[in-house]
Amino acid sequence: MVLIRAEGLVKTYRAGEVEVPAVKGVDFAIDSKSFVAFVGPSGSGKTTLLNMIGCLDRSTAGKLTVMDTDVGKLDRRAAADFRGRHIGFVFQDFNLIPVLTVYENIEYPLIMVQDWPESKRREQIARLLEAVGMSGQEKKRPDQISGGQKQRVAVARALATNAQLVLADEPTANLDHDTAYRIIELMKKMRDELGTTFIFSTHDPKIMSEAEVIFQLEDGRIHRQPLPQPQPKVALHA
Amino acid sequence: MLKVLKIAARNLARFGRRTLLTSVLITLGIVAVLLFVATTGSFKTIMIGQFTDSMLGHLQVHRKGYVASIDSLPLNLNMPPAMVAKVEDALKGNSAVEAWSPRVKFGAMFSNFTETTSVRVNGVDPAKEAATTPLLPGRLVGERKSGPLLRPGEILVPEVIARGLKVKVGDTVVLVATNLDGSVNGKTLVVGGIVQSATGPSGKDAYVDIEDARTLLRMKDAQVSEIAVRLKDPAQLDKEYAQLGRELSGVTNKEGKPALEVHTWADLSPFSSIVRMIDLLAVFIKVMLVSIVLISVMNVMMMAVYERIREIGTISAIGTPPRRILSLFLTEGLLLGVGGAALGTAISLVVIYALNIWKLSLKFGMQSSPVTLSPAVSVADVATIAGLVIVMSVLASLQPAWKASRMDPVRALGHV
Numbered sequence: 022m023v024l025i026r027a028e029g030l031v032k033t034y035r036a037g038e039v040e041v042p043a044v045k046g047v048d049f050a051i052d053s054k055s056f057v058a059f060v061g062p063s064g065s066g067k068t069t070l071l072n073m074i075g076c077l078d079r080s081t082a083g084k085l086t087v088m089d090t091d092v093g094k095l096d097r098r099a100a101a102d103f104r105g106r107h108i109g110f111v112f113q114d115f116n117l118i119p120v121l122t123v124y125e126n127i128e129y130p131l132i133m134v135q136d137w138p139e140s141k142r143r144e145q146i147a148r149l150l151e152a153v154g155m156s157g158q159e160k161k162r163p164d165q166i167s168g169g170q171k172q173r174v175a176v177a178r179a180l181a182t183n184a185q186l187v188l189a190d191e192p193t194a195n196l197d198h199d200t201a202y203r204i205i206e207l208m209k210k211m212r213d214e215l216g217t218t219f220i221f222s223t224h225d226p227k228i229m230s231e232a233e234v235i236f237q238l239e240d241g242r243i244h245r246q247p248l249p250q251p252q253p254k255v256a257l258h259a
Numbered sequence: 260m261l262k263v264l265k266i267a268a269r270n271l272a273r274f275g276r277r278t279l280l281t282s283v284l285i286t287l288g289i290v291a292v293l294l295f296v297a298t299t300g301s302f303k304t305i306m307i308g309q310f311t312d313s314m315l316g317h318l319q320v321h322r323k324g325y326v327a328s329i330d331s332l333p334l335n336l337n338m339p340p341a342m343v344a345k346v347e348d349a350l351k352g353n354s355a356v357e358a359w360s361p362r363v364k365f366g367a368m369f370s371n372f373t374e375t376t377s378v379r380v381n382g383v384d385p386a387k388e389a390a391t392t393p394l395l396p397g398r399l400v401g402e403r404k405s406g407p408l409l410r411p412g413e414i415l416v417p418e419v420i421a422r423g424l425k426v427k428v429g430d431t432v433v434l435v436a437t438n439l440d441g442s443v444n445g446k447t448l449v450v451g452g453i454v455q456s457a458t459g460p461s462g463k464d465a466y467v468d469i470e471d472a473r474t475l476l477r478m479k480d481a482q483v484s485e486i487a488v489r490l491k492d493p494a495q496l497d498k499e500y501a502q503l504g505r506e507l508s509g510v511t512n513k514e515g516k517p518a519l520e521v522h523t524w525a526d527l528s529p530f531s532s533i534v535r536m537i538d539l540l541a542v543f544i545k546v547m548l549v550s551i552v553l554i555s556v557m558n559v560m561m562m563a564v565y566e567r568i569r570e571i572g573t574i575s576a577i578g579t580p581p582r583r584i585l586s587l588f589l590t591e592g593l594l595l596g597v598g599g600a601a602l603g604t605a606i607s608l609v610v611i612y613a614l615n616i617w618k619l620s621l622k623f624g625m626q627s628s629p630v631t632l633s634p635a636v637s638v639a640d641v642a643t644i645a646g647l648v649i650v651m652s653v654l655a656s657l658q659p660a661w662k663a664s665r666m667d668p669v670r671a672l673g674h675v
Contacts, residue, residue, distance in 0.1 A: 077576055077668045098581065105578020112672070116573040120269035132262045133587075134578040178577070 024053040024186065024218050025074055030083035032069050032241075043069040045241035046083065051220065051234070053185070056212050058232030059222040065238040067222035068190055074220065075108050075188045076100040088185065105134040109179025111189035111208075111221075115171035117163040117178075124150070124159035127177045135182050149177040152214065153207060169200035176207055180217060187211075189221035193228050205231045263583075267590035270563065277562065281555045282599045285648060288548040289603025290610065292644050295544050297611050297634035298619070299537045305630050306530060307493075313394035314457040314464070315524045316360065316487030317496055318503060320346050323512070323520050325484065326527070332364050332379065334439045337482040342510060342518060346486055349506045355499050357491045358390035363472040364484040367436040369416070369465065371424045378420060378465045380434065382472020385409040391489045395466075398455040401428070413451030415466040421453045428452060434467070438477045446475040496523055545644070549651050552599075556592055556655035563591065564659040571663050572671025585664035592656025593649065600645040611636060 032044040044066045051057055059067040072078035073085055076092045077100075085092050088107055095103055104110075109130075117126045127146050131137040137145070150156045153173040163171055172192060179187045189208065193201030205228055208219045223229050237244050271278045311317050325336040338346070343361060350356050363382035368375050381388075385408040389395060396408055400418060409415060414434070416426055426432060428450050435445040448467060456462025473481065490499055504521045512518040525531035564571070574584060611634045620629040 072669050075576070077672075101575065101578055101580055103578075104576065105580070108578070110573075110576050112573065114569075116569065116672075118266075118570060118574070120266065120273050129574070130577050130579075133574065133583050134580070182578075 022053045023050045024055075024088060025049075025051040025220075026084075026086045027070075028084045030070075030073065030085055031081045032066075032073060032078070033081045042241055044073070044080075047241075047243045049236060049243060051218065053218055054212065054216045055218055056209055056231075056233040057218070057220040058229045058235045059220065059238055060224060060229045060232075060235055061238035062224060064240075066241040067238055069241075070238070071188050071190050071220065071222055074186075075110060076103050105130070105182065107185050109182070109184035109187040109217075111172065111175045111179050111187060111192045113191040113194045115163070115168070115175050115195075117171055117174055119163050122160050122162055123155060123166065123174050126163070126174055127181050130178060130181050145181060146177075149180060152180075152211065153177045167200075168196050169203060172196065172200075172204050173207060176204070176211065180211060180215065183215070184217060186218045186220070189219065191223060192221055193223060193225060198227065201225065201228055202231070263587055263590050264594070267587060267594055270567075270587075271591055271594055274559075274563065274566075277559055278595065281559045281595055282602065284555045285552055285596065285599025285652070286603040286606065288551045289600060289644060289648060290607045292541075292544050292548050293604065293607035293636055293641065294610060294634070296541055296640050296644070297607070297636045298614070298632055299541065300636070300640075301632040301634045302621075302630070303534055303537055305632065307524070307534070309394065310457065310528050310530055311392075311489075311493065311524045313392055313398055315527055316391050317490045317493055317524055318488040318500060319522050319524075319527060320486040320488065320503070320507065321484070321520055321522070323516075323518055326520065326522060332366050332484070334365060334476065334484075337363070337484050338486075338519070340481045343481065343483045343486070345510050346507065346519065349503065350486075350488060353499070353502070353506075355490055355492065355495055355502075357489045358387065359486050359488045360384060360387040360391035361469065361483040361486050362388075363469055363476070363478075363482065365436055365472065365476060367434045367475075369420055369424070370433045370435065371426050371430065372433065374424050376420055376424065376463075378417065378434070378463050380436070380465050380467055380472065382467050382469040383409070384469050388466070388487075391487050393489075395454075398457060399452045400455050401453050409451055409466055409468055411468045411471060412449060413468070414448040415452045415454040416450050417463045417465055418453050418455050420463060420465070421450075426450055426453075434465075434475060436475050440477075442477070444475055444477055446471065545647065548644070549647065552596065552648050552651040553655045556595055556652045557658065559595065560588060560592055560656045560659035564588065564663045567663075568666070568671045568674040571666050572668045572674065575666060575668040576672060581664040584666075585660045588660030588663050589653055589656050592652045592660070595656075596649040596652025599652070600648045603648075604641055604645055607636070608641075 027047055027049050030044055030047045034041045034043055059070055061067055069078065073080050074087060076095055080093050090103065092103065118129060121129060124146055127149055128142055131142045131145065150159055153176055155170060155173050155177065158166060158170065193204055196204060208221070209231065211217060212219050229235055322336045322338045325333065328336065350359050360383055365380050367378055367380050369378040389408050414432065420426065430450045431447055432450060433445050433447050435443060437443055448471065454466065456464070490496060500521060500523050507519045507521060508517050510517065510519050571584065614634045619632045619634065621632070622629045
């Protein structure tokens, strides 16, 4: 089942009088429950594509459908609502809220974005903490845990509202290789367990090889769209 | 909502020094305003009490036009007995009235048989006058005789005249006054006491028995120049002023127009200008407080938004509705205001309590003894000032909060 479909997608930024094309008419489709990587050098349009799929930005031309919704037509408020209901985000710099504990960071979207009752929240957070290997760390603040742990918490936060799609922009860029690999493995494990579609961007060849579908971007265009690779066996490293 | 409060409180704690500085500013502002309101309020109450309780009463009833010509104390604008009876009927039927004192006022020449000076004479019923202006007996200075405030045939001489003409209690003096028909009459009186001025160093108000005044003025009937009224509760002044005005509007002259007029103490005393000035100062200080709160909270919140742009981008990206982001920053402003207001109010109440224990005294005008202030603030004052600070804190946060809620998440996430 196709979760995301892009047709002739164009994004052009304007810097004063100068127009800077970031995405130059791309077409792609991503199935639900897939594990996808956008790869390419800096400035190739990876982040712009992720921003448009995540309803953070709107295309200049073309059509982008996410979960049967033409996201290009959503206004600011509707886009925020759509993100809150369907999409989770993982950022390169983790972007945890520094004044909240691990538990509260995961809880944040359940309170501020959706309105879950406390008992249901507690159950969900306990399940996610266990799943991302952060049980027992819930009272720590972000400055008391390592980068890898922060990204685990960020993954848990992205999944807290049972998002169908998680977008991760360079989620491993600030991690050492082992930790980066473990995060990718964790994301894949969560995909397997929850059926969530994960799309991440990277320029690390070792990390990109973990993806099941890879879109190679260069200069705002998808140059190579390899066929889905055989699904590797999931191996979770704690 | 509790979670928003918790997050807002932690965000404020994150920038502890800045939050503390702003809270201190708000606190000091509130302390300044509440102490000013408390001390000036006490000063006002005491001074108003001095004027009303020693001379003016809370209200005065005159014949129409009398107050406009009060400098010459016109005898032709006295109230005739029938009019006086109507006023007294109205006063008798009013439960808010504690006492009233009819007075005959006139200008006269005061002589000790060697020197002469002018004097304003108040012909009063001593018992009624003492009930209406209870501080009058306290204004008697020097040698005091026992018994009633004033006996028929006696005069209470103003201190300034007694000193100038070297008159003492027991001396015989003479008052000479022009009567209503233009003739002049004199009456010998015995000095029954020396009375301190209630209106300043040049105050020349003497007191005689009202019947002596009528005899001196050769009045054929019991005319009255004014009726001073004392209320049980001075706080009801405006209400009773309106009530009495309504009741006496039915007393008309030959043309069918109202024959009487009612005035409050403030209409008759120059001190009311000082009261207005104090009130104006209080407003000015409140405006300063509002400015302090507005500028400091706005500054803090603008800094908070600027320093947390990426964080705002993150919470926006994960789907936090703009109104939630707005409420988060408004709550931070609210907490700053509530914290400052609570601390400021608590400190102010402690200081006010301490001032009441240690007794703050100051000398004012001709008062022989210093005025001891009893600073106090009403619940309404505290609620108004604290409420003002809290509302201003939220308003000051509005622009930064609005900016945060409208932030483009892509730009915010890319902010370095």
